[in-house]
Amino acid sequence: MAVENDYRDKKFLIVDDFESFQKILKRMLHGLNVKDIDTATSGSQAIRFCEEHEYDVIFSDLDLGKGPNGLQMLEELRHKDILKHSCIFIMVTADSSRDAVVGTLEYKPDAYMNKPISPGEIQSRLLKCIKQKDNLKPIYTALDQEDFDQALMLCEQEITNKSRNKNWCLKTKGEILLNQERFDEAEQHYQAIVEERPLFWARMGLADVYLAIKKFKQALNLYEECYSENPASLEAYEGAAQCLVSMGNTKGAQSLLERSTTISSRSVKRQKLLAEISRMNNDYDTAAKASRSVVRLAEHSIHENAENELDLADSLSEAALHTKERELKKAYAKEALNTSQATQKKYANQDIKIQAKLIESRAYASSGDDANAQRALESAESRIDRHGTHTLRSQLELAKSYLQTGHKDKGFALLKQLAQEYKHDKAISQRLDKLVDEPVTAQGREAVVKINKEGINLFERGEYQAALDSFSEAVQFFPKHVGIRLNIIQALLFDMKKSGPAPEKIALCKQHIEFVDHIEGGDKQFKRYQQFKNTLEMLQKHGQKETS
Template sequence: MAFRGYNKLKVLVLDDFDSFRMTVAKMLDSFGVKSIDTASSGEEALRMCQGGSYDLILSDFNLGAGRSGLQVLEELRHRGILRKRDVFVLVSAETSKSIVLAATDAEPDAYLSKPITARALQQRLDRVLSQRDQLQEVYKALDNGDVDTAIHDCYEKINSGHRLSGFCQKILGELLLEVNQLDEAEALYRSVLEIRSLDWAQLGMAKVQQLKGDLETAERWFKEVVEQHPLCLKAYDNLVEVYQTLEAKDAMQDVLMEAVKVSPLALLRQEKLAQVSATNGDFETSVRAYRKVVRLADKSIHKKSSQALEFAHSLVRLGEQDPSAAKDVHREALRVLDEASTNSDDAVYNMQSKLVQAQLLSQQGNTKAANQILDSFRQTLNKLEEPVPLEVELDFVKALGMTGVKAEVKDRLNELSVRLKDDEEGLKKLDQLLDEPMSKMNRKLVAKINKDGIKNYESKNFKAAISAFMHAKSLFPNHVGVRLNLVQSLLGEMEEYGCERELMDEAIGSLNKVTESIDAQHPQFKRFRQLQEIHRSLVLRNA
């Protein structure tokens, strides 16, 4: 259906090449458009959009060194500049699957591949703009925040058999979910699915069950959508929400890993994967995801200095688990932290950033540079009238421990333990640095993991026991009991099935770690010595 209102449109054409802007402007002029502005960069386009709204924005995906067209779309939406009735069209010469999926994931109103002809452009614009024109009452109500009127208008068009009634059903379902009219939404989606199995209706039905609290049914529906429509990325996101409510963190990570395989350029999804995998103790996955986050965040509205810090934190934890896996990433993390600090005026963040840099330098073996940072931080502490935030204290203690300042570490941990004795959330953070957790939640968690691991050990299912204690070690790297349980399980596996190099190295690593914090007065010192002897005997036997 031809669109008749081109002469009333205000249009912005965004591309870094003059020739393309001129070509598209001429095409639009031939359609009857009278008001055409152009911009050569994302930054310029954002300034222009702030100065006045556009009915139609045509943007290239790749805009050179600045923001991409996709980032412009995200920022316009995030800042509430783009109205519901406005049309945003992405144009791109990119043909890679990841770029195309990133573009469709952002849901522009249309996506066109270069080169484009006047005929192809007009056909696509006719379709999108005619749809907007016929539903102008609905979009006007939404722009005014009048959801009830928008719902009423959708019902009217559906009941009258309007040619866009199917599209109105999709809008109506989303609005009913927004205002929590769940029974009405469920009836709508059922009526659609009785005729045709559409992904958006299946997704809506799953969302209804999720909001009603029937998580088992919601999970089943979302899984079905993912299976039947693997490019429907909202289904992955909603499934993650279900598992988050169920506190099924491993399942959350599995779904997120599948989602980023489908669309690897989605920054927020990568960030969620990085956070969840770090919580699960899978720091290799966390570091890999945070590296992508830091790169994708450049020029994005979703860029935060904390992303660089969490990237470095995960890398330090990975270095504790597997120094060889972290080694090649240290330089990149140090550069990212330095850049973030340079662009930040947050004093707390900058202190924390320096302390994490000290940790990374220690892992590199550059203790001289690490100690220079620590000396400078001590001087800063002496000048401050108020105590620094807990996160800064924890990074300071960690850096001290990594540079071998054991006495100062012990004193500061004792001070923090006393200060936080009634602060459960603070204790949960402190637990990472303690030999034994102090928070109620982490004591229960360690007890459960130990119970499961010991049960597997006693039934000679050593691999399962090792897996349980490895997970516990990733969460509580200084926990003496967990380390010794892991060593005992490794020794059981080696005695039963032979001394593999990987198992021996893991046992040596854990015994060496325990050596750093145990003495003759420790209640597990005798057991530690016994495990050392068993390990030594196994090594000699297999020499």
């Protein structure tokens, strides 16, 4: 057990880029009988020290100047299993903004302190943390050794004995079961706690279980309950967004994630998810903005990689292609070119260079520069001839570039070849089908026939909302499928014919019309598209008359 004012057996590390603060904190710790103290002036130096020594307590500033910040350092130490569970990590910062506080707490340091700090405050926090760590040392040791059955048994003993750490053990038990994918046990565990007392963390845990076992509606209800109760619960917004995507409501998912980034914008994972979902919604402006955040936030972290820069260049190229504002188109295309060219210089890997060159060709094409688009495409093809393509992404980028630069036959031929090559891989088949208006995989074609049959049967029985739900779920897997989009519009129009025009349904119709407004007169679906577009315009005029 720790004795007050006696930390002589503990090894400390202070991480701060200001030596003056290091000295102040060191002096305070000496006053608490701390004898063994190391200091680091950067996140990189601190990570090296942690690789060489085992620390009991780490005090770190959030902003550490160049290199990894305090959060990135903590994340890397955990990711590499350098930091033992028994180590106390205390974040100390002068930044008291909501973005910093909420973003830091999401990483779950053992304590969070605002500068300036006093010796009494340090003593109080240290004593509390060390007491808990010492009391639960056998559990932390089991977790460090990845002996999860032992950790569960020890947690159960603490729970049965009703120790002062009972709640921590209940929470830890749930996390272990969830991380070990023992979902039945995790569900029973969290359900029992919620029935006795609806603790916030237990409801979040139960929602995470429901999400994992694909009970999306139950998970969504709990996540919504949690973020309504605690608007700063970023994990609840993210979980709810994942549920909505799985239920086909990508617009709702994007809206939730955008809301969460106004609370704290520091999560690479959440910004990446926002970019991905925005692309599903053809909202390339938001995708580009989120992708910029990913590149900026990932720098110096475990998340830094070429994929982030390629995704940014791709989002910018798509934004340039789809915007109708001339100046904005030029700006997006220029940034896409700069990003793709910088990526080619930064990375030696030939596949990355090829992918960036292919995105460069699409950036030129997006701005109407067909000559340079063709030159960039030919340069990429030349590299492929010399070095080959070793990744699926390179082949997908090539197919996309063929489709956008006027080589549709080559693009479809390559996609069909990939569909055959990856016919037993459901995830890759879905990625291929998302690139084109009609599925190129056998799985995709069969799925569309089945979905359309089910939806049309519901529609013909007058169950318009059920038909709409069926088609909306399908759009998640086939976002460019014109027929499914038109079926959604038809279900909405007939539903409004039955129950009267509704602004939210008119808005949804408009969104889907915009998704398919690229089809031309020779397309087999053009007549339906034109008919539905005219009907929608009449409904909008009718609605305007009623409100005037």
